[in-house]
Amino acid sequence: xxxxxxxxxxxxxxxxxxxxxxxxxxxxxxxxxxxxxxxxxxxxxxxxxxxxxxxxxxxxxxxxxxxxxxxxxxxxxxxxxxxxxxxxxxxxxxxxxxxxxxxxxxxxxxxxxxxxxxxxxxxxxxxxxxxxxxxxxxxxxxxxxxxxxxxxxxxxxxxxxxxxxxxxxxxxxxxxxxxxxxxxxxxxxxxxxxxxxxxxxxxxxxxxxxxxxxxxxxxxxxxxxxxxxxxxxxxxxxxxxxxxxxxxxxxxxxxxxxxxxxxxxxxxxxxxxxxxxxxxxxxxxxxxxxxxxxxxxxxxxxxxxxxxxxxx
Amino acid sequence: xxxxxxxxxxxxxxxxxxxxxxxxxxxxxxxxxxxxxxxxxxxxxxxxxxxxxxxxxxxxxxxxxxxxxxxxxxxxxxxxxxxxxxxxxxxxxxxxxxxxxxxxxxxxxxxxxxxxxxxxxxxxxxxxxxxxxxxxxxxxxxxxxxxxxxxxxxxxxxxxxxxxxxxxxxxxxxxxxxxxxxxxxxxxxxxxxxxxxxxxxxxxxxxxxxxxxxxxxxxxxxxxxxxxxxxxxxxxxxxxxxxxxxxxxxxxxxxxxxxxxxxxxxxxxxxxxxxxxxxxxxxxxxxxxxxxxxxxxxxxxxxxxxxxxxxxxxxxxxxxxxxxxxxxxxxxxxxxxxxxxxxxxxxxxxxxxxxxxxxxxxxxxxxxxxxxxxxxxxxxxxxxxxxxxxxxxxxxxxxxxxxxxxx
Numbered sequence: 268x269x270x271x272x273x274x275x276x277x278x279x280x281x282x283x284x285x286x287x288x289x290x291x292x293x294x295x296x297x298x299x300x301x302x303x304x305x306x307x308x309x310x311x312x313x314x315x316x317x318x319x320x321x322x323x324x325x326x327x328x329x330x331x332x333x334x335x336x337x338x339x340x341x342x343x344x345x346x347x348x349x350x351x352x353x354x355x356x357x358x359x360x361x362x363x364x365x366x367x368x369x370x371x372x373x374x375x376x377x378x379x380x381x382x383x384x385x386x387x388x389x390x391x392x393x394x395x396x397x398x399x400x401x402x403x404x405x406x407x408x409x410x411x412x413x414x415x416x417x418x419x420x421x422x423x424x425x426x427x428x429x430x431x432x433x434x435x436x437x438x439x440x441x442x443x444x445x446x447x448x449x450x451x452x453x454x455x456x457x458x459x460x461x462x463x464x465x466x467x468x469x470x471x472x473x474x475x476x477x478x479x480x481x482x483x484x485x486x487x488x489x490x491x492x493x494x495x496x497x498x499x500x501x502x503x504x505x506x507x508x509x510x511x512x513x514x515x516x517x518x519x520x521x522x523x524x525x526x527x528x529x530x531x532x533x534x535x536x537x538x539x540x541x542x543x544x545x546x547x548x549x550x551x552x553x554x555x556x557x558x559x560x561x562x563x564x565x566x567x568x569x570x571x572x573x574x575x576x577x578x579x
Numbered sequence: 580x581x582x583x584x585x586x587x588x589x590x591x592x593x594x595x596x597x598x599x600x601x602x603x604x605x606x607x608x609x610x611x612x613x614x615x616x617x618x619x620x621x622x623x624x625x626x627x628x629x630x631x632x633x634x635x636x637x638x639x640x641x642x643x644x645x646x647x648x649x650x651x652x653x654x655x656x657x658x659x660x661x662x663x664x665x666x667x668x669x670x671x672x673x674x675x676x677x678x679x680x681x682x683x684x685x686x687x688x689x690x691x692x693x694x695x696x697x698x699x700x701x702x703x704x705x706x707x708x709x710x711x712x713x714x715x716x717x718x719x720x721x722x723x724x725x726x727x728x729x730x731x732x733x734x735x736x737x738x739x740x741x742x743x744x745x746x747x748x749x750x751x752x753x754x755x756x757x758x759x760x761x762x763x764x765x766x767x768x769x770x771x772x773x774x775x776x777x778x779x780x781x782x783x784x785x786x787x788x789x790x791x792x793x794x795x796x797x798x799x800x801x802x803x804x805x806x807x808x809x810x811x812x813x814x815x816x817x818x819x820x821x822x823x824x825x826x827x828x829x830x831x832x833x834x835x836x837x838x839x840x841x842x843x844x845x846x847x848x849x850x851x852x853x854x855x856x857x858x859x860x861x862x863x864x865x866x867x868x869x870x871x872x873x874x875x876x877x878x879x880x881x882x883x884x885x886x887x888x889x890x891x892x893x894x895x896x897x898x899x900x901x902x903x904x905x906x907x908x909x910x911x912x913x914x915x916x917x918x919x920x921x922x923x924x925x926x927x928x929x930x931x932x933x934x935x936x937x938x939x940x941x942x943x944x945x946x947x948x949x950x951x952x953x954x955x956x957x958x959x960x961x962x963x964x965x966x967x968x969x970x971x972x973x974x975x976x977x978x979x980x981x982x983x984x985x986x
Contacts, residue, residue, distance in 0.1 A: 302707035392588045396607075396923070463701050464773055472596040472699045472927040474588075544773040545701025547924040548610060 273351075273361055280347050287495030288312040293530050294498070297537040312495070319488035327481050329390040338385035339482070339489035345377035346496045353503050354432040356521040358514050363429040368420050371428065371504060372413060375459065378497055379405045382468070385490070386478025397477025400548050401461070401468035407555035408458030408465070414563035415448040415455065419508045422570045424578075428507055435511040442511055444573055447566040449509040453532070454559055456501045457539055458551070460494065464543035465551055502532035588923070592621045596699060596927035599937040603930070610922045615915050622938040628959075630901040635661055635735055635870060638898065642888075643729045645903060646939040648691060651677075651684045652881035653888070653903065653939075654733045659814060660877035660890040661735050661898075665870050671816070672860040673737035678816040679750070679853050680724065680732055682846045686757060687716045688882035689839045689846075692934045693764060696836065699927040700777040705767070712760045719753045722746065737863030747854045754847050761843045768836050778833035782917035782929035785830055792916060795909040796884020797842065798933045800826045801834035808880035820852045832932040839934075869896050881906055883934045905939035 273279055291312040299306030326332050352367040354360040360367075379401055386398030420426055422444065423434035435442045458465040461477075469477035476482075479490055506528040513524045546554065586607050592600040602618035626645055630638045643654040655677055662669060690713040697705030717727050723746060724730035732738050742750075768774055784794065789802035799806050807824040809817040825841035827834035874891040884906030893899040910933040917929050957965065970977065 302704045303711055304707060392586075396588065463703075466701060467924065470701060470924065472701070473924055475595055541704045543702065544697070544705075544771075544777050545924075546773060546776065547922055549922065550776055 278355060278361065279351065283347055283350055283496055283499065284492060287492060287499050288316060290499045290502070290529070290533050291495045293533050294537050294540075297534050298541055301537065301541040316488055316492065319491065320485055322484040324484035324486055325481075327389055327391065330481065331388040334384060334388040335481075336486060338381040338388075339486045339493065342378040342381035342385075342493045343489050343496070345374045345381070346493055346500050349374035350496070350500050350503070352428055353500065353507050354429050354511075354514065355503060355507070356514065356518060356525040358429060358432045358436060360429050360432075363427055365425065365427045365430075368416065368426050368428050368431070368508075372416065375497065375501065375504070376405065376409065378493055379459065382478040382490075385482070386480075389478075389481035391481045393474040393476070393480040394478050396474045397468050397480065400474075401478060403548055404458055404461075404465065404468060404551060407552045408455040408559075411451045411555060411559040411563040412455035412459070414560070414567055415451040416504070416508050418448050418563070418567040418570045419445045421567070422574055422577075424574070428504075432507060432511045432514055436515050439512065442509060444569065445509050445566065447562060447569070449505065451559055451563040451566065452505050452509065453535060453539075455555075456505060456532075457536060458555065459501060460498050460536065462536055463540045464546045466545055467548045467551060470545055498533065498536070499529060502529040502536075505532055590926060590930075596930070597937075598695070599935075601935070601937040603926070605918075605923065605926065607923060610924065612918050612921050612923060612926065615918050617911060617915060619911070619937070619941055622941045624938065624941070627901050627903060630898060632897065634868070634896045635898065638901065639733065639735065640729075640731065642901070642903070643731060643733075646905065646936050647728055648688050648936060649684060649881040649883060649886070649939075650729045651680050651732070652879055652886050653905075654731075655681060655815070656877045656879035656881075656886050656888040657890065657901070658733045658735055659879070660875040660888050661870060661892075662866075663875040663877065664873040664890065664892045665735070665867060667736050667864060667866055669737055670860045670862065670864065671858045672741075673862045674816045675853055675857045676738045676740075676742055676862065677733065678820075679742070679850055679857075680720070680730060681815065682850050682853075683716055683720055683723075683750075684730075685846050685882045686843060687713055687720065688934075689843050690716065692839060692882075692931075693768075693836070696832075696928060696931055699931045700774065702774060705764075705774075709764065712757065715753050715756055719750060722749065734863060734866075736866035737861070739863070741862050742857065747857070750850060750854055754850050758844070758847045761840065761847075765840045765844075768840060775833065777925075777928065778831065778836060779829070780831055780833075781921065781925045782832045782835075782932055783830050784913050784917050788916050789830075789913065792913045793909050794884075794913045794933075795906050796881070796934075797825075797835050797838045798884065798910045798913060800824065801838045802830045803828045806885075808878045808885050812878055814877075814879060816853060817849075819856075820849050822849050832928055835932045869894060870898070883907060883936060884909060903939075905936060907933065907935045907937065907940035908942075911935065911940065 275281065292307065292309055296306040326335055349371045351361045352363065352371050383398040383402045386394040386401070420431055422441065423431040425431060425434065461468050469479065479487060482490055506525070510528050513521055516524070588605050588607055590603040590605055591597050592602050600621035602621065604616040606613040626641060630641060633641060639654055639657065642657045643650045645653045690709050694706040694709035694713070697703065697709065720730060721727045723742065724732045724740060732740055784798070784802050786803045789799050789804055794802065795806070803826055805824050805826050810824050822845045825838050825845055827837045829837065870892040872892060872894045874889070877888045879886045886906055887904040889902040890898055891900040914930060914933060918926060921929065967977065
């Protein structure tokens with residue numbers, strides 16, 4: 268019974284949805300203020316979500332209805348599950364085993380795959396182009412993201428997120444070694460969340476809404492919610508791995524600290540969104556594989572040497 | 580292979596990248612563009628024909644609405660042609676005021692373009708910033724003419740509103756502010772890496788191609804052609820100010836951006852000179868209601884390029900024929916060349932780079948059925964009766980309405 272409460276209410280689905288919508292508000296507000304606009308009121312993401320829920324679901328006649336309807340739920344489930352493995356304001360996450368960092372990374376890949384499948388099965392030309400772009404982009408940012416996060420795990424000598432948190436809390440200031448990895452993962456997260464400068468899969472002025480072109484109503488609302496939750500999960504993963512300080516404090520203080528950290532990461536995402544133009548897909552691939560991946564490898568190399576030095 | 584060839588993606592007539600309806604059918608292989616088909620004709624409004632049914636003064640207001648952005652360009656171009664036929668000597672003061680408004684319009688148009696270009700490459704911050712600064716010049720135009728968009732300052736034989744000394748001061752203040760902002764945008768556009776990556780080498784139009792395809796305005800000037808009606812065939816007060824024709828040899832979208840930004844700086848220079856030396860005099864002279872028989876062609880450098888109007892007068896108060904050649908029509912041919920071997924992602928910015936104004940350029944098109952050689956050309960009378968029938972079938976009868984108006 269308690270497990271069900273954990274999964275469904277706190278810190279599971281409902282809490283995460285609210286946090287996701289709040290994250291969307293923070294992102295939109297900062298983005299707007301940086302552009303010299305007013306930005307939405309705090310309840311705007313909630314209003315958008317509720318309104319979308321009330322709209323008609325339209326399934327294109329040519330689309331495969333089962334796949335089309337299943338994909339939003341699939342992606343939502345994947346991101347919510349990923350959240351359960353991440354230590355948030357406590358050293359222990361809700362569920363934990365050795366190797367869960369890999370599981371979280373894989374679970375965070377599933378939304379992109381569902382965007383691809385959903386877009387592909389909706390048979391719209393724009394959606395198909397967007398899907399192909401999403402998958403192409405996946406190959407570009409996933410490699411530096413994996414290297415960046417695993418190099419931090421390497422230093423902690425464990426593949427469990429809770430133990431990574433434990434390691435960095437028992438060795439304060441060790442997390443400062445991973446700054447390069449933090450930057451790399453942040454760039455990769457921009458790609459994962461399909462935000463400017465890596466928003467080619469849903470480039471509005473080219474392919475309308477990419478994979479989501481044919482989605483409407485409840486299904487689209489769930490996809491939107493997935494994106495918001497993915498932003499929160501991605502931000503919490505980055506904070507858990509790269510900014511893991513302060514988890515041993517009083518629970519309330521570390522809860523506040525956790526919120527500050529994830530909204531800080533979201534603020535960095537909004538900043539990047541307002542500073543750059545959208546890159547073309549070929550430029551994005553080149554940038555990620557030519558510059559970001561080697562930099563991530565540098566972090567890996569540093570951590571390998573550090574490990575030899577620190578564990579002597 | 581056959582399937583790949585069939586992968587055609589429609590950009591328009593309704594598409595977020597386009598601000599007006601226009602059909603582009605793009606054949607794709609992956610992200611590469613194999614070919615583009617352009618189709619005009621979604622927004623034809625029959626303005627040229629409507630002009631023949633109205634008096635010259637009424638036409639002036641109609642023609643001002645050819646384009647929402649370069650409204651002053653079209654009305655000035657038309658007025659110049661009519662004045663030439665009627666042999667009216669417009670006062671110097673009126674010419675100066677027309678030129679000031681024309682340059683202010685150029686400023687607002689180029690600011691608008693910069694924002695749209697930013698939006699097309701996914702850089703919305705630039706859009707928000709430029710459109711905020713554009714408000715300065717929009718407000719100024721509203722103060723000077725009474726309207727933000729369709730200024731209605733022209734009239735046959737002069738202008739409708741004078742510029743006072745306090746307004747001159749306001750113009751200079753606004754120009755100072757705008758110049759400062761423009762310098763900032765020049766810095767951004769020429770230094771920000773992601774912008775340069777998206778603009779450099781995209782939509783290349785060589786000098787030869789630009790000449791062959793008859794490109795005009797900033798599109799031609801960015802390909803190294805020094806062609807500017809303000810210099811080549813000075814009208815209004817342009818012969819009395821000194822300015823440079825902004826050109827660039829990049830031949831790509833980046834060059835077009837640079838040319839527009841340089842032109843903004845030139846516009847400030849022109850306005851400063853003009854405001855300093857506006858001569859005294861009447862702003863309008865009396866024009867006859869009936870324009871004598873004759874015809875004239877008028878050229879005008881609109882923000883988007885050379886605008887050409889042809890007016891034929893038949894001695895009555897209505898023109899016999901009005902013909903408009905908006906600058907986009909001259910440039911649209913070049914788009915096809917620019918998009919060869921480019922990526923789909925470049926398409927919005929390449930189309931936007933000619934600063935298209937589709938509704939100004941739209942003409943009536945003739946659709947032929949694919950499998951029949953029968954051409955169905957309607958005369959004015961048959962088209963009119965067809966439209967009356969079309970509405971009558973749907974229960975709308977205008978004959979009663981016209982009786983009502985008469986009665």
